Amino acid sequence: MSGPGVRLGLHLSAEEHPPDFLIRTAIRAEQAGFDFVTVSDHFHPWTTRQGESPFVWAVLGAIAQATERVGVGTAVTCPTIRTHPAIVAHAAATVAAMMPGRFFLGVGTGERLNESVHGDRWPAAPVRREMLDEAVEIMRALWTGEVVRAHHGRHYTVERARIFTLPDEPPPIVVSGFGPQSVELAGRIGDGYMHVAPDAESVQGFRAAGGEGKPCYGKLDTCVAEDDATARRIAHETWPTTALQGEIGQELATPEHYEQATANVTEEQVAEGILCSNDASKHLDAIAEFADAGFDHVAVQQCGDDQERLIALYAEEVLPKLTAPRSRQPA
Secondary structure, eight states, rough: OOOOEEEEEEOOOTTTHHHHHHHHHHHHHHHHHHHHEEOOOOSSSTTTTTTOOHHHHHHHHHHHOOOOSSSEEEEETTTTTSHHHHHHHHHHHHHHSSTTTEEEEEEEOOOHHHTTTTTTOOOHHHHHHHHHHHHHHHHHTTTTTTOOOOOOOOSSSSEEEESSSOSOOOOOEEEEEEEEHHHHHHHHSSSSEEEEOOOOOHHHHHHHIIIHHHHHHEEEEOOSSSSSSHHHHHHHHHHHGGGOOTTTHHOOOSSSHHHHHHTTTOOHHHTTTTEEEEOOHHHHHHHHHHHHHHOOOOEEEEEESHHHHHHIIIIIIGGGGGOOOOOOOOO
8 A cells, every 4th residue: 555645646648538538537536536637738649549639728727617626737748849938837827827726837848749840950858958947947937927028048038028817826847857867957946746657766866956845746557447458458559659768759750650669569568567457456556656766646547548447446446545635736
């Protein structure tokens, strides 16, 4: 079992599902007792088989009206190339005003798949980290409500910009990062940290770089089906990209490229990264692994269309065994 203080969320995969489905699933997550939901922010799905990619800010506005308690965050938004940080700041401020105290902005350095749709050059990782650092600085300046008269940075220009519609408090910025440099950046500029694996070393690095006392979000990929063999098949069909290693996940340009890269990926390889089981004890053990690594929030993603099967399993057998306090605050 996981230890005290782990808050459980449900990840809404915008790569797989249309907007109305995402909204209904967020409602069900709140009803089932999840503490928060996260929503991916992509221009493209990873593969054409996934088949969806709605505009996240429209989906978030609808979720704000359809729910009352559950925390909500992006996992994650890249505020650097596809969308200027001033526009992300504007969108995030509006969403945060629509769900007071419930919204957090998850950010990261992005992938070529989503960020180069304007034909922009895809920068090297050190440059993308610089851009994220400056983007967060701009967003926080705009969230003060003051006029940003003349920001002429290395990567962005903002002149005579002011956001008028603001929440009572600016949304927390949760920074996703993998590797020592990204972890250090997250600790230095973030209000929280996000990772897709129970990596204790990264949590420790985040804390040492300025993240002490700040929330850490992990992501647990799962597939719950009538049996494990069916779960492995669904996981392989929907998320073969799970088996890709290293930086390739940030470098490919189109869904077709990801399909080519995963053409020889097997079910067994996918199942190494996705928990394919309807056994609640295995899910509790996986959550405990994140807790032991220092994560206090875990977002669970279910592969495929049968979200209700996972929600029911967690409502009946997982959530009751967690000792986390329930709160409308996402962080």
